[in-house]
Amino acid sequence: MPLRRDVLKWSIAASGAGLLPKAARAAADPKAMLVYLCPPDGEAPELATPSPPARPFVQPLFVPPIKQPVERLVPPPDPRAHQLYKDYLPRKFYEIREQEFVWCYHPDAPYDKGSGSWGFDGSTPGPTYHARYGEPVLVRRYNELPTVGVSKVNFALPSTTTHLHNGHTASESDGQPQDWIDSGEFWDHHYANFPARQDPREKLTTLWYHDHRMDFTAANVYAGLDGFYLLFDDEDSGDENDANPRAWRLPSGDYDVPLIFHDILFDENGQVRWNSFNTDGILGDRYTVNRKIQPFFEVEARKYRFRLLNGGPSRFYRFALSTGKPFCVLTGDGNVLPEPIDADQIYLSVAQRVDVVLDFSQHRPGDRIHLVNNLEQTNGKGPSGRTLDPPVPILEFRVKAATGPDPSRVPKRLRPLPVVDMSLVKQHRVWEFDYDGGLWTVNGKVFEPNRIDAGVERGSAEIWTIRNGGNSWSHPVHCHFTEFIILEVNGRPIHPTTLQDHVDGRHVFTENLDPDNGKRPRVHTFMGGQRRDVATILPGDEIKVYIRFSDFLGKYVMHCHNVVHEDHAMMIRWDIVEPGKGFVGSRSVRQVYGTPPAPPHLEPRPANGTQQADQVEDDR
Structure with a gap:
């Protein structure tokens, strides 16, 4: 299936060539034509047409139910389709x-009629x-969505x-952008639920699942395809x-409550609105929490754990409490901190998570406290x-x-950071995120699923x-x-105590030199x-990170989580x-894996459920 951007590119080249400058037509260079994929000049921003009004705090928060397991799957899963399946039997x-x-999304008209959603x-x-x-x-995921032209989500x-x-998931279960299924199909995801290298310091806590379909991640998540996945241990x-x-x-x-934040645009009929021509990023003017507009x-009057998640697609937040009291911070992204930290504000770029504890025991019944956003953002490129x-x-x-x-x-102590072992480092790589010819690029290139931009050796660090x-x-x-x-961060060394x-608008660093002084x-x-899965690079920023790669083989991606970008x-x-097969620079999938271009660690999937059942019996 051709990529959406390729369709647009060649459609312009074929049917709209007469509208292009003579030099571009003569060059017949697809890359030169990418500049014409920009939105039309003078197109009004989405917020120029506001959503219908909606009264705040007139509906309760929706708390998603806890997912319950089933006894068995029919047909049974295919063990050959998953790395380390026998080592981590479900x-x-x-x-x-x-x-x-x-x-x-809201009980007031026109929202009260509901919006088509996924x-x-x-x-x-x-x-x-x-x-x-x-x-x-x-987890067996069934796609039961209506086909194009039938769906209420257009x-x-x-x-x-x-x-x-x-x-920490094998490639075939990771939800790679190119591993999609269509309506009527299913995909099995094997979540082994073990920390990298069995190191307890590598454990995670607040994860989330969301659609990642190539070229349509932003639209599909905006339509409603996301949720929480929480990990526990002793x-x-x-x-x-x-x-x-x-x-x-x-x-x-x-008293443990997950909260996902999405800002959304609606049309005059209360239907979710989307602009496919916007390449900077989509901003909404109705703030939702768990897909309800400004709920209560x-x-x-006791302690609560709240798991704050910025679900995007493009807005950044800086949260504070109307009381002026600090948050007690437990995590950065899905990573538990070495010790809790008090923070007056929480900065969340897209996909970042922070677990906090709020203590309401000092408040009286009837008190009302607001979680507020005080970060201005006027376009999808980022905060002002x-x-x-x-x-x-x-x-x-x-x-x-x-x-x-x-x-x-x-507790006073939580989880120590994993050890940084520089002796394991095999490569140093630079990834520059930029804008070129109407598209967002990494190292000057747009994404190509059949091009591998880094070959990383299993067991190494980089x-x-x-x-x-x-700069904008x-x-x-x-x-x-x-x-x-x-x-x-910007040349400033970061230590475990930093x-x-x-x-x-400036990065500031302090050293927690006395962690035993009795105060957070x-x-x-x-x-x-210091340990994260999202590196927020503000204008002009440069962040240097240490990464280890273990346990599995296969394809993965790195990307901007402003999902419009x-x-x-x-x-990439x-x-x-x-080990020994790593490389720098870009190579085609065929160069790395040969013909047919398939990673060697996966067996072919059986053609039908009978074969699957036979294979399970054989494996027993």
């Missing part, structure tokens, strides 16, 4: 269904997985692939009454750097009396420098498969910990290859 099986339905198992966000380390699972593509962001056990002395006893159950949430005054309230907490004692706590080549846009850069450790802050470290604006080609493919 203990639980899940079926999840991508579906279309009508979703009510999601999982009838809701958006989809159900929340509660998974545990040491308990592998297999801007997305019912061809999907779901990425578990940022699971420390982060998900039980505030846990008697295990190793357990942290963080707020759990009804009743909280008891200015502060919104007044800020925009997004979620209202309504305090009520506690129903019982609060057994939860916040140093990657991630650079912003522009920001990029949240996400690398699949593995977390990275930040070594430098706290990165952001004040008045405090920053003005939390930008994320991603869909307009700001992505990199592969984990056998």
Whole structure:
């Protein structure tokens, strides 16, 4: 299937050549013509036509249900289709269904009639997985979306692939952009749920799953295809009454609440609106939390754990509380910090996550507290750097009396960082994110799924420098498969004790030199910990990171998580290859894997369910 941008490119070349300058026509150079993929001059921004008004805080927060396993899958999964399957046999099986339905974003007209939406198992966000380390699972994902021309969602593509962001997952289960299924098909995802190299310091906590279909990630996620995947273990056990002395006893159950933020545009009829010509990034004027416009949430006068996730597609947030009180920060992205940190504000670029604990015990029943966004952003390229005054309230907490004692706590210590072993480093690579000829590029190239831009040896480590080549846009850069450790920001060394802050548009760094002074470290604006899966590069930024690659082989990607930029080609493919077979520079898939161009670690999938069943019996 040709890429959307190729279709546009050659359509322009074939049918619109008479509109191009003579030099471009004479050159017959597709790259030279890419400049004409820009939106038409003078096109009005989306926000010039505002969404219908909607009263804030008149509807309750939607909390997605917990996903429940099934007894078995029919046909059974094919063990040959998954790396390390026999080493990590699934203990639980899940079926999840991508579906279309009508979703009510707000009870006021015209929203009360609902908008055509996509999601999982009838809701958006989809159900929340509660998974545990040491308990592998297999998720069978069915695409039950209506075909093009039939769907109520007229801007997305019912061809999907779901990425578990940022699971330590084999390539074939990662949800790669080119591994899509169409309506009526299913895909099996094997989530082994073990930390990289079995190192407990590599464990994760708050992950999320979302569509990652090549060229249509932004539209498909905007349509509703995302949800949470939470990982637990003996420390982060998900039980505030846990008697295990190793357990942290963080707020759990009804007091552990995932929150995904999307800003959305609506038309005059209350239907979700999308602009396919916008290549900078889509901004909405209605702020949603778990796909409800500015909801309220009743909280008891006790501690809560909130998992904040910026679901995009393009807006950055800087969150604060209307009370002026700090957040108690537990994580940066899916990574638990070495110790909790107090922060007056939380900075979230697209796809970043931060787990916080908020204690409402000092408030009286009837008090109302707002989570507000104070970061100005006027276009999809990134924040302006200015502060919104007044800020925009997004979620209202309504305090009520506690129903019982609060057994939860916040420990003084959490999880140490993985060790940086420079002796394992095999390569240093530079990745420059920039804009060229109407498309977003990495190292001057647009994404090509049959081109591998880095061959990384399994078992090695590398140093990657991630650079912003522009001075008027920001990029949240996400690398699949593995977390990275930040070594430098704009030439400033980062140590395990370094706290990165952001004040008045500038990066600020302090050293937490006395972690045993009895007080939590405090920053003005939390930008994320040293270990992350999203590198937020603001205009002119350069971040140097340390990455290790272990356990699996196969294809992965790195891309800008302003998913409009991603869909307009700001992505690279990199592969984990056998030791001794690594390479620098770009190579075709055929050069690396031969003919047919298939990674050698996967067996052909059986043609039907009978063969699958026979294979399972043989494996037993």
